[in-house]
Structures are given as structure tokens and as C-alpha cells.
Amino acid sequence: MAKFDVAVIGAGAAGMMCAATAAQRGKRVVLIDHATKLAEKIRISGGGRCNFTNINAGPANFLSENPHFCKSALSRYTAADFVALVKKHRIGYHEKHRGQLFCDDSAEQIIDMLKDECAGGDVHWRMPCKVDSLEQVDGGFVLHTDSGEIEADAVVIATGGLSIAKIGATDFAYRIASQFELRMVEPRPALVPLTFDPQQWAPFVEMAGIALEVDVETGSLKGRNPTGGRFREDLLFTHRGLSGPAILQISSYWMPGTPIVINLLPELDLAATLIEGKGTIKKQLGNVLSQWLPARLAEGLLLAHGFDLEARLADLPDAQLRKLGAAVNQWTITPNGSEGYKKAEVTRGGVDTRELSQQSMMVTKVPGLYFIGEAVDVTGWLGGYNFQWAWASGVAAGQAV
Structure with missing residues (x-):
């Protein structure tokens, strides 16, 4: 021996x-x-x-x-x-x-x-x-x-x-x-892409391949011993859900059944900007949003939240613009799981x-x-x-x- x-x-x-x-x-x-x-x-x-x-x-x-x-x-x-x-x-x-x-x-x-x-x-x-x-x-x-x-x-x-x-x-x-x-x-699994219910994710399937820098967080960040996490990293849309460094990072903190909150425009208060621009901007809402987000993503977000793509910014009430601002700056969505150990780093x-x-x-x-x-x-x-x-x-x- x-x-x-x-x-x-x-x-x-x-x-x-x-x-x-x-x-x-x-x-x-x-x-x-x-x-x-x-x-x-x-x-x-x-x-x-x-x-x-x-x-x-x-x-x-x-x-x-x-x-x-x-x-x-x-x-x-x-x-x-x-x-x-x-x-x-x-x-x-x-x-x-x-x-x-x-x-x-x-x-x-x-x-x-x-x-x-x-x-x-x-x-x-x-x-x-x-x-x-x-x-x-x-x-x-x-x-x-x-x-x-x-x-x-x-x-x-x-x-x-x-x-x-x-x-x-x-x-x-x-x-x-x-x-x-x-x-x-x-x-x-940790450092892993997150997935969503197919019916919930249907409006976003066409966005696969889109990437942008976001803020993402989950869990509690309050108190002496916070249990959550927050990161600013790149996010990637996939056919089944979300990936990219931002999602891999937050996946280690995410707990099943809890939402993640994503700020798609972390440098911009969208609601305040849109409300302020109502008097001077005559464009359709989709064209306005496309100034800051990829056009496919802007269109998909509007459709997912019930907005008329033909609507002009100037014609929309402030309450609707605040709703859109929250959808972009505080997009709250609950994964149904992850891609598992086969994709987890x-x-x-x-x-x-x-x-x-x-x-x-x-x-x-x-x-x-x-x-x-x-x-x-x-x-x-x-x-x-x-x-x-x-x-x-x-x-x-x-x-x-």
C-alpha cells in the first residue's frame, strides 16, 4: 500500500x-x-x-x-x-x-x-x-x-x-x-442565468441578444446584516430569460419565489424626464424611448405594459408616464428558476x-x-x-x- x-x-x-x-x-x-x-x-x-x-x-x-x-x-x-x-x-x-x-x-x-x-x-x-x-x-x-x-x-x-x-x-x-x-x-446553482415562466416571458422573447448596463438588486439591503445584493453590470436578454454579468451576480443572492428589481436606465429618472419634455417633444412615445434604449427593447416594454405605440408623448397624462417610468427604472419581475448546474459557474x-x-x-x-x-x-x-x-x-x- x-x-x-x-x-x-x-x-x-x-x-x-x-x-x-x-x-x-x-x-x-x-x-x-x-x-x-x-x-x-x-x-x-x-x-x-x-x-x-x-x-x-x-x-x-x-x-x-x-x-x-x-x-x-x-x-x-x-x-x-x-x-x-x-x-x-x-x-x-x-x-x-x-x-x-x-x-x-x-x-x-x-x-x-x-x-x-x-x-x-x-x-x-x-x-x-x-x-x-x-x-x-x-x-x-x-x-x-x-x-x-x-x-x-x-x-x-x-x-x-x-x-x-x-x-x-x-x-x-x-x-x-x-x-x-x-x-x-x-x-x-450560483453565477447562473435566470429563467422565467414562458407565458410571462413571451413579450420579451424577441429581445434575445439585446444587452445594456443596468442596476439590479434582490433581497433586503437594510439593517446591520443585509441579505440581498445590488450590482451595476451588463444584462443580456435570452429566449428563456436573463443572463449577462448583472444577472450572474444577482443569481447568487436570489432566492426562489422572490423578485429581482432592474433599473434599465440607471442614469436617468425616466418619468421626470418624460413629464418635463411633454411641452416640447412632439414625437411618438416609442421614438422618444428609443433615444435611451435599444429600439426593440423600447417597443417591447411599451407593448408589455399596455402602451399604444402610436401615442404621442404630449398626449399622455402624467400618471401614465409615471407608470412607464416605474416599468423602466424599477422593472420588478420574478424568476421561476435558473438554468441550473449545467450553466452555473x-x-x-x-x-x-x-x-x-x-x-x-x-x-x-x-x-x-x-x-x-x-x-x-x-x-x-x-x-x-x-x-x-x-x-x-x-x-x-x-x-x-
Whole structure:
């Protein structure tokens, strides 16, 4: 039976980072993954250029039932630390939008960098290798795999969540959590397009492909512990609902059965502008609205809210214009669901952080067992934040095992 100090299960972002960190400390490490292709989630991220971190990453950019949990790992391994590693490996990168950092060339460079870091500590690889079960024994663990048994003093679970099954996502982390009777925060798709009832969405189907910058919010933003979110990002209409960065962001906060509120013209008080212009603007309402919104969207909104496309602005009462203003500046609509894990970039929820040490990521009641990355109930915003959590939690566990 092969014997190691540390077995890391899952060779994605968090797993490779953890394995490299532990191995470079002198630990004998084996890195195990069931996939035939390494780190597919890194490879496809950022349109193939990997949005590997965000220079603004901090605890405020993460969701968790215990929002303070991520502070320790994020403060000890920052975006600047990962950028220093990227520079060490001479990988060109650029800032694209709101602190998002991307490779100049290819996400493959990040994968190669992590492989090189693992090689620097002489990490042993088992890939493809499926772990059938994990057994706790005196002083450690035995992993029963399709390539034989592996004994390890410590085991790190870095197998992620349920997002994008076609590239290998499984519920392995949750099954191990259940085996050891760990509490879970119910997993659900996050950073995912939202869908609407087909009948409700019928007036907007023809708008598929239209994109514009909006404000979007959901949930409660009041009080000392707000439960909602608000973002200004680009929105994209689809045949089934809404997508784009604005919707992906708000989807992590959205709860089934609750509405989202969208301001389609965040820089303009539409009702006040229309009422003020009644005396001087002689155009039809659709033509007026098309000054600020795509023509198809302007027409669709008017039809959806019962306005006559031929009506002139000057002929409409103020009450009707206020109704239109609310429809544009406070468009309130309730999704009936999302596109699910097949389109979700990450999984929200996972192993309850109250089961883990925030310094080491170890399960407090199972010495030697660790959970890191997306398997844990810590979910970042869109824009490189989830990778930063992978790096930070991986380093935290790698330094502790």
C-alpha cells in the first residue's frame, strides 16, 4: 500500500495549490483526480484566458452563512500574493474590468504554472484515478481507489461543487461530508442565468441578444446584516430569460419565489424626464424611448405594459408616464428558476464552515480531514473572486497539514 503524508483529492485550482504548498514544505503528497483532462474549469474560465483573481478581493465579495469565515485565509494569501506567483512564472496578464485579471495568452499557462509548482515539491500524481471510498483508521486514513489503496496521515477534499457536470463535477465532497456527519448548507446553482415562466416571458422573447448596463438588486439591503445584493453590470436578454454579468451576480443572492428589481436606465429618472419634455417633444412615445434604449427593447416594454405605440408623448397624462417610468427604472419581475448546474459557474453552499477551522480548513471533529475551495460554503462574486478563494483556502490547508 502506498503511504503518503497528505492525499489531496481533486486536482483543480484549490487542490493543486494545496498540494504544491504542502509538498514544498517537505510533505510527501499525492494528488488524485478522476478526470482524464487536468483542471478543465481553469481551462475554460474567462473565455479560455482564465480570470485568475481580482485585485479588489476581500471578505465583502463573498457569500456564506458565516461571512467572517473567509477572512483568515484571504488575509494570509492575497490577490497580490498570487500575482507575484504569476510574475515569477513570467505569465503576461492584464486587467480587463473592475479589477479582473486575465492571462494575456491562455488559461493553460495557469495550469502549467500550478503543475510546475507541484513538481517543485515532487508531488505524486494519480490521474485518472477514482476514489471509491475513504476510511478513517488509527492515525490517518485509507483511500480505496480503482488504482489500489493509498494510506495518508491527512486528506484534503478539493473536489468542488456540482457546477458543470460535463467537465467532471460530482457530489464527492458532499458524500464525504455526509459520511463524517458534517453539517451542510444546501447547495444550489450560483453565477447562473435566470429563467422565467414562458407565458410571462413571451413579450420579451424577441429581445434575445439585446444587452445594456443596468442596476439590479434582490433581497433586503437594510439593517446591520443585509441579505440581498445590488450590482451595476451588463444584462443580456435570452429566449428563456436573463443572463449577462448583472444577472450572474444577482443569481447568487436570489432566492426562489422572490423578485429581482432592474433599473434599465440607471442614469436617468425616466418619468421626470418624460413629464418635463411633454411641452416640447412632439414625437411618438416609442421614438422618444428609443433615444435611451435599444429600439426593440423600447417597443417591447411599451407593448408589455399596455402602451399604444402610436401615442404621442404630449398626449399622455402624467400618471401614465409615471407608470412607464416605474416599468423602466424599477422593472420588478420574478424568476421561476435558473438554468441550473449545467450553466452555473459555481455552486453556492456546501460544507458548513462551522465544521471547519478558519485558520487551517480542517474539520474540527475529524483531525486530519480538510475541505477547501468550492466544496465549502464560501462563494465569491463573478470576476476572479472564486479563484482567489481557491488559492487562499488551498494555501491555508497546505500550510497546516
